[in-house]
Amino acid sequence: MFVFTLILSLLSLTIFVLLRSRARRRGRLPPGNLGLPFIGETLQLISAYKTENPEPFIDDRVARYGSVFTTHLFGEPTVFSADPEANRLILQNEGRLFESSYPGSISNLLGRHSLLLMRGSLHKRMHSLTMSFANSAIIRDHLLLDIDRLVRLNMDAWTARVLLMEEAKKITFQLTVKQLMSFDPCEWTENLMKEYMLVIEGFFTIPLPIFSTTYRRAIQARGKVAEALSLVVRERRRETERGETSKNDMLAALLDEQGGGGGFSDEEIVDFMLALLVAGYETTSTIMTLAVKFLTETPLALAQLKDEHEEIRVKRGENEALQWEDYKSMSFTQCVVNETLRVANIISGVFRRAITDVTIKGYTIPKGWKVFASLRGVHMDHHHFKDARIFNPWRWQNSSGATSTISTFNPFGGGPRRCPGAELARVELSVFLHRLVTQFSWEAAEQDKLVFFPTTRTQKRYPISIRRLKRGEAEGES
Ligand SMILES: *[C@@H]1O[C@H](CO)[C@@H](O)[C@H](O)[C@H]1NC(C)=O
Ligand SMILES: *[C@@H]1O[C@H](CO)[C@@H](O)[C@H](O)[C@H]1NC(C)=O
Numbered sequence: 001m002f003v004f005t006l007i008l009s010l011l012s013l014t015i016f017v018l019l020r021s022r023a024r025r026r027g028r029l030p031p032g033n034l035g036l037p038f039i040g041e042t043l044q045l046i047s048a049y050k051t052e053n054p055e056p057f058i059d060d061r062v063a064r065y066g067s068v069f070t071t072h073l074f075g076e077p078t079v080f081s082a083d084p085e086a087n088r089l090i091l092q093n094e095g096r097l098f099e100s101s102y103p104g105s106i107s108n109l110l111g112r113h114s115l116l117l118m119r120g121s122l123h124k125r126m127h128s129l130t131m132s133f134a135n136s137a138i139i140r141d142h143l144l145l146d147i148d149r150l151v152r153l154n155m156d157a158w159t160a161r162v163l164l165m166e167e168a169k170k171i172t173f174q175l176t177v178k179q180l181m182s183f184d185p186c187e188w189t190e191n192l193m194k195e196y197m198l199v200i201e202g203f204f205t206i207p208l209p210i211f212s213t214t215y216r217r218a219i220q221a222r223g224k225v226a227e228a229l230s231l232v233v234r235e236r237r238r239e240t241e242r243g244e245t246s247k248n249d250m251l252a253a254l255l256d257e258q259g260g261g262g263g264f265s266d267e268e269i270v271d272f273m274l275a276l277l278v279a280g281y282e283t284t285s286t287i288m289t290l291a292v293k294f295l296t297e298t299p300l301a302l303a304q305l306k307d308e309h310e311e312i313r314v315k316r317g318e319n320e321a322l323q324w325e326d327y328k329s330m331s332f333t334q335c336v337v338n339e340t341l342r343v344a345n346i347i348s349g350v351f352r353r354a355i356t357d358v359t360i361k362g363y364t365i366p367k368g369w370k371v372f373a374s375l376r377g378v379h380m381d382h383h384h385f386k387d388a389r390i391f392n393p394w395r396w397q398n399s400s401g402a403t404s405t406i407s408t409f410n411p412f413g414g415g416p417r418r419c420p421g422a423e424l425a426r427v428e429l430s431v432f433l434h435r436l437v438t439q440f441s442w443e444a445a446e447q448d449k450l451v452f453f454p455t456t457r458t459q460k461r462y463p464i465s466i467r468r469l470k471r472g473e474a475e476g477e478s
Contacts (some may be wrong), residue, residue, distance in 0.1 A: 029366070030066070042072070049348075049451070052450050067081065076369075079360075079369060080372045088407060092415045098352035100351065111222075114275030130276070130421070132253070148321050148435070153185075161463060163461040169281065173196070177189050177277075181250070198220075198221035202221075226270050229274065234266060237266070240256075255269075283347070283425070293444075293450070306437045308330060309434045309437050318471070332393070335395075336393045337429055338396045346456050347412075348374060349376060351372055352373065378408050445465045
């Protein structure tokens with residue numbers, strides 16, 4: 001074992017020296033430290049992100065080397081950028097200078113045809129199809145009603161103590177399934193969700209995937225989810241061919257020859273929907289939970305938010321569905337949404353690979369190198385946001401929030417791969433907050449800590465004690 005390790009170390013050292021000297025010949029690499037062979041600085045990154053305050057990992061390196069530096073993460077030398085201009089260049093030049101690149105364990109679980117892994121013209125087509133299905137007009141005319149209905153349906157069943165993260169997940173899962181293929185919550189969706197959670201767990205077992213039972217279980221669960229989805233796709237395809245369906249959902253858009261869809265295989269559609277489930281469910285439910293956590297810890301902001309929603313409730317009436325103009329009138333809520341996105345950084349950054357030698361800020365990133373554009377690094381930088389590490393929704397009130405003029409706020413990424421569901425996520429969070437603050441008061445039931453690895457989450461799924469607000473007798477509440 002010792003000899004084996006020794007040989008491996010020597011081998012990787014040789015590769016490093018070669019890589020370095022090759023890179024030096026071509027141009028200057030960003031300064032930095034490659035850490036140990038193979039492991040690099042991965043363990044430092046992971047241990048930082050397992051705490052409530054991961055910032056020192058980036059702070060230390062930015063202080064030593066500047067906002068673009070070289071490190072070694074998840075098995076590869078990587079150029080790490082916490083610089084808004086460099087990030088912009090990386091995100092905007094998708095397909096020209098960079099392409100998306102994710103670890104193998106993630107691509108196995110997502111499937112080859114997920115939006116995350118697609119490239120070129122197919123990606124362009126799928127991305128715009130997704131956009132056309134999640135744009136403001138569609139949300140206003142179709143999705144808002146379902147969002148409001150499913151949020152209320154779930155909250156009606158809440159007991160005195162809930163795990164907010166679990167409840168939020170249930171809501172976003174139901175919403176995503178509804179939007180993708182028009183199924184309302186039922187036994188089928190419940191079962192799908194159970195399998196689905198196993199798949200999600202598998203995503204974040206990156207080290208040594210072959211030996212991990214979580215990962216194996218995830219791959220099996222993925223098979224079951226894919227099977228269930230392909231039954232739905234096949235059935236719908238038959239209906240569409242017979243001209244029987246009039247459903248207005250993502251699946252219909254994918255099958256619709258006239259509307260930009262059509263020509264996809266069942267496997268492509270299943271992979272695609274599976275990946276949209278990840279996107280729609282995991283991230284939005286986390287952002288819901290964290291918004292509530294931050295508000296609970298910032299009573300002034302919560303009070304102002306309540307006032308805004310109380311006004312809407314009084315105007316609209318308790319049991320009426322929320323309208324688009326109600327959403328549009330939630331101006332302080334949008335400050336809270338932006339500030340939550342900025343501080344929480346659910347997607348802390350994106351991985352890319354240089355497809356040619358790229359010059360950034362006087363340095364050269366050699367062709368084939370991994371790049372990590374850290375969105376978090378910019379969002380948490382005092383140069384770009386005053387008192388950047390404090391949750392302060394008011395910073396968005398008069399200005400763009402940031403202190404500098406270049407684009408610094410990119411919670412949904414940017415360029416051709418910007419998250420197509422950005423607006424949808426905002427609306428879901430806003431409606432969730434509306435129904436929460438107008439129906440309940442709550443307090444944190446336990447101390448719960450925020451961590452950022454393997455995903456952004458609170459350790460105990462944020463348990464809260466809730467109380468239903470009593471209204472006057474006239475409104476008939478007991
Ligand atoms: C925003 O503007 C209002 C009035 O114009 C002012 O009272 C408030 O302090 C400003 N807030 C911030 C965060 O600058
Ligand atoms: C929130 O951020 C978006 C950019 O993602 C911006 O367009 C919008 O104006 C911001 N909202 C507020 C209230 O500042």
